[in-house]
Amino acid sequence: MPLSCRRAGSGFVVRHGAAPSGEVGGRLFLWHWSRQDLDLAALARLELLQGSVTDDDVAGASLVVGHLAGLGHRRIAHIEHHETDPTRIAEMPNAQRADGYRLAMRSLGLAAEIDVVSTSYTQRGGYEGAKELLARPRRPTAVFAGADIVAMGVLEAFTEAGLSVPGDVSVTGYDDTTFAAFGPISLTSVDQAGTEIGSNAARLLLERIADRRKTSVQVKLSPSLVPRRTTAPPPE
Structure with a gap:
């Protein structure tokens, strides 16, 4: 799977699903960057080292x-x-x-x-x-x-x-x-409150850069339903 990330100073925000698939691939990816003294706030369901923001x-x-x-x-x-x-x-x-x-x-x-x-x-x-x-x-x-x-x-x-x-x-x-x-x-x-996910990920990243001893944080946001014209009562 292609890598998708954005560097900000000494940190990366990793887009959901961008890390290699499977436990080994995902953890090696995160371990590699952490060993280089970088900080991560990832938009993915991985057991992250530095923090996560999810829907x-x-x-x-x-x-x-x-x-x-x-x-x-x-x-x-x-x-x-x-x-x-x-x-x-x-x-x-x-x-x-x-x-x-x-x-x-x-x-x-x-x-x-x-x-x-x-x-x-x-x-x-x-x-x-x-x-x-x-x-x-x-x-x-x-x-x-x-x-x-x-x-x-x-x-x-x-x-x-x-x-x-x-x-x-x-x-x-x-x-x-x-x-x-x-x-x-x-x-x-x-x-999925994508704007909130992005802003929270950036906030976690900046907080981690400012204080490398800060405890890892997992943020879960509440989604909302957007009703449109493809749903209606069932036919009689």
């Missing part, structure tokens, strides 16, 4: 499920990213979002309706996941795609199948990317 993905997934259930949906499916590396499962947001979906479904008395498709966090993964859901004997009335790019593939598959969104099926994404707000798409999504 609460479990809470975000709960917001999505709560929104859909509030509209009257019961058959709510989720498309997750397939991951087999145990360390990545613990670190990355896809697993947190899937866990949040399951917890929310159970808390709303919808455990029997839990339906998870594992593909990839790509447009192609969303398309294939939607095709799998369309083949179900009982098609879901709502699909929670684990990322906005996945939702793009879901929308493509449903359009190809002649289904109306949200008339026949509701669709949500996650990340509130630029194209989610694009008028013709108008995708319901979850805002």
Whole structure:
């Protein structure tokens, strides 16, 4: 995976998902820079040496499920990213979002309706996941795609199948990317408070540079739901 970081004086801010995958790669990366007396505030789910700022993905997934259930949906499916590396499962947001979906479904008395498709966090993964859901004997009335790019593939598959969104099926994404707000798409999504994540990461970095003895800090921010035109009550 390509390295993505920004240097600020004697420190780096590492973008989420930028460190090498797996426990060894990620820890070697952090250890290497720490040995050079640099400071890190990373936007990633790694066991960081200097601090982290993350979005609460479990809470975000709960917001999505709560929104859909509030509209009257019961058959709510989720498309997750397939991951087999145990360390990545613990670190990355896809697993947190899937866990949040399951917890929310159970808390709303919808455990029997839990339906998870594992593909990839790509447009192609969303398309294939939607095709799998369309083949179900009982098609879901709502699909929670684990990322906005996945939702793009879901929308493509449903359009190809002649289904109306949200008339026949509701669709949500996650990340509130630029194209989610694009008028013709108008995708319901979850805002990760990216500006706050960036400002908090910069603050942690500067505080660490000023005081190298400062205790490592982990900051978790609360996401917010952004309802748009891809969600509505289920068809009668």
